[in-house]
Amino acid sequence: MFKLNLKDAFHFTLVLLAASWGHFANAAARPNIIFILSDDHAVRAVSAYGDSLVATPNIDRIAAGGIRFDRAYVGNAICGPSRATLLTGLHSHANGFYSNEWSGPFNGEQQTLPGLLHGSGYQTAVIGKWHLYSDPVAFDHWEVIDNVMEQGTYYNPSFRSPAGIEETTGYVADLITDKSIAWLEQAKREDRPFFLLYNHKTPHRDWMPGPEELRNWDEDARFEEPATLFRNLDGLTRARSDARMRIADYMTDSDLKLRKGTNLTPEQEALWEQAFAEGNRQFAAAQLSDEDKLRWKYQRYVKSYAASVQSMDRQIGRLLDYLEANNLMDNTLVVYSSDQGFFLGENGWFDKRWIDDASSRVPLLMEWRGHIRPGTVSDALVQNIDFAPTLLDAAGVKPKTPMQGVSLLPLFKPQPKPWHRDLYYHFYENPGFHGVARHYGVITERYKLAYYYQNDEWELFDRETDPADQRNLYGKSGYDDITGDLKRRLQALRAQYQVPETDPEAAWYHGAVVRALEQLMLWLF
Numbered sequence: 001m002f003k004l005n006l007k008d009a010f011h012f013t014l015v016l017l018a019a020s021w022g023h024f025a026n027a028a029a030r031p032n033i034i035f036i037l038s039d040d041h042a043v044r045a046v047s048a049y050g051d052s053l054v055a056t057p058n059i060d061r062i063a064a065g066g067i068r069f070d071r072a073y074v075g076n077a078i079c080g081p082s083r084a085t086l087l088t089g090l091h092s093h094a095n096g097f098y099s100n101e102w103s104g105p106f107n108g109e110q111q112t113l114p115g116l117l118h119g120s121g122y123q124t125a126v127i128g129k130w131h132l133y134s135d136p137v138a139f140d141h142w143e144v145i146d147n148v149m150e151q152g153t154y155y156n157p158s159f160r161s162p163a164g165i166e167e168t169t170g171y172v173a174d175l176i177t178d179k180s181i182a183w184l185e186q187a188k189r190e191d192r193p194f195f196l197l198y199n200h201k202t203p204h205r206d207w208m209p210g211p212e213e214l215r216n217w218d219e220d221a222r223f224e225e226p227a228t229l230f231r232n233l234d235g236l237t238r239a240r241s242d243a244r245m246r247i248a249d250y251m252t253d254s255d256l257k258l259r260k261g262t263n264l265t266p267e268q269e270a271l272w273e274q275a276f277a278e279g280n281r282q283f284a285a286a287q288l289s290d291e292d293k294l295r296w297k298y299q300r301y302v303k304s305y306a307a308s309v310q311s312m313d314r315q316i317g318r319l320l321d322y323l324e325a326n327n328l329m330d331n332t333l334v335v336y337s338s339d340q341g342f343f344l345g346e347n348g349w350f351d352k353r354w355i356d357d358a359s360s361r362v363p364l365l366m367e368w369r370g371h372i373r374p375g376t377v378s379d380a381l382v383q384n385i386d387f388a389p390t391l392l393d394a395a396g397v398k399p400k401t402p403m404q405g406v407s408l409l410p411l412f413k414p415q416p417k418p419w420h421r422d423l424y425y426h427f428y429e430n431p432g433f434h435g436v437a438r439h440y441g442v443i444t445e446r447y448k449l450a451y452y453y454q455n456d457e458w459e460l461f462d463r464e465t466d467p468a469d470q471r472n473l474y475g476k477s478g479y480d481d482i483t484g485d486l487k488r489r490l491q492a493l494r495a496q497y498q499v500p501e502t503d504p505e506a507a508w509y510h511g512a513v514v515r516a517l518e519q520l521m522l523w524l525f
């Protein structure tokens with residue numbers, strides 16, 4: 001018969017103490033992780049990168065306290081696919097989510113970052129934009145914007161959670177932040193570390209600013225026009241001239257705030273009118289030439305975009321203030337990035353999708369006190385396949401099956417080893433909105449080579465002489481050796497990542513439906 005004597009009891013107590021100490025020590029050593037992911041936030045609109053369209057003092061706090069990556073890219077510059085890559089550390093072909101429009105719901109049962117963190121004892125939550133058409137898996141808590149096919153509305157969006165649909169009143173960035181802080185209030189009480197995906201909708205199309213920015217709207221403010229606002233794309237590759245993303249032709253009246261914003265309460269509508277009505281009246285009366293009309297549209301567009309960024313930046317500041325006030329910054333890795341960049345008038349365009357820096361390059365900032373020297377800058381080539389491996393490395397968790405990215409932790413040190421030599425890019429969403437041709441390519445230290453395989457067209461850009469990806473050097477004399485080398489590197493990347501030779505296809509009618517919808521939007525909105 002088992003009898004507990006004093007010696008055994010003492011021993012047992014020691015074991016318990018050691019176990020709980022081990023648990024405590026482990027919890028203390030493992031950082032909390034907050035990934036702030038915005039939607040379509042171009043590097044050109046983050047003031048931590050200098051020469052910005054807009055001041056982002058709160059996002060900049062993360063750069064000042066940590067590391068700024070100057071050459072961070074996504075592998076497929078479109079919303080859902082970029083998010084699927086963040087969750088899996090895999091390119092689109094390997095995680096199965098190729099396209100917002102036709103590649104179906106994300107399979108959250110595969111190996112994911114939240115799954116691995118959750119399995120190792122992290123508390124996990126995703127709050128805000130999700131846009132993967134399946135319920136989040138491996139999150140203890142999730143509340144994702146739901147209306148308008150998971151795009152959500154800027155004002156009064158609905159949220160989906162295991163409890164069902166919640167209707168709200170307010171501005172989307174404020175609501176997402178309220179919900180995130182409410183969850184952190186719970187999570188900080190546990191002795192387990194937490195992982196929060198704090199996902200903003202802002203500044204996605206149609207760039208609706210928050211109440212504060214509506215109140216302070218300055219119709220007379222002027223932004224500098226990009227040198228290529230009036231660029232003629234005829235005579236370039238067919239891929240370029242076929243794209244339907246010119247500000248002049250493809251922006252709706254809603255985009256331009258010539259119509260009332262969607263889903264507003266009477267109070268919000270009054271603010272809206274106060275901001276835009278007089279400017280709209282003047283525009284209607286002015287009878288502008290085509291050239292001046294484009295100028296006007298550009299100003300309205302970029303000012304709305306910048307104002308939306310400011311509405312979000314203020315909320316990010318509120319979250320950072322909360323972390324500071326609750327002594328959470330010392331053991332929390334905070335990351336800021338976007339699901340891709342955005343054209344802000346370059347080539348006369350809006351939208352994304354292309355391999356060009358304007359679209360595939362993203363802001364990437366990380367703060368982790370005691371681990372990253374404040375004010376560090378890295379120009380290493382990094383990609384969103386690296387995000388999950390980095391966070392797992394910080395948490396001390398190993399993936400069960402290999403991811404395609406690598407941990408960025410060594411780049412926190414002053415003299416890291418050589419990094420990715422080159423990055424693989426692959427855009428699939430054609431047929432699709434904006435008509436951007438499918439393309440894959442390689443991004444290196446100096447060059448970009450892209451292949452538009454539906455048209456059998458190539459583009460070569462030299463970053464050193466043409467940082468804005470404007471001059472196609474493919475086939476020009478003197479570039480044969482470089483092109484040959486880049487083609488070999490591209491093939492090597494395709495072999496390394498095991499990219500299938502054939503792509504998935506959209507339904508045969510998809511292209512016609514999309515073009516009809518685009519026309520309908522221009523008429524109706």
Ligand code: CA
Pocket residue numbers: 039040078079204339340
């Ligand atoms: Ca996006």
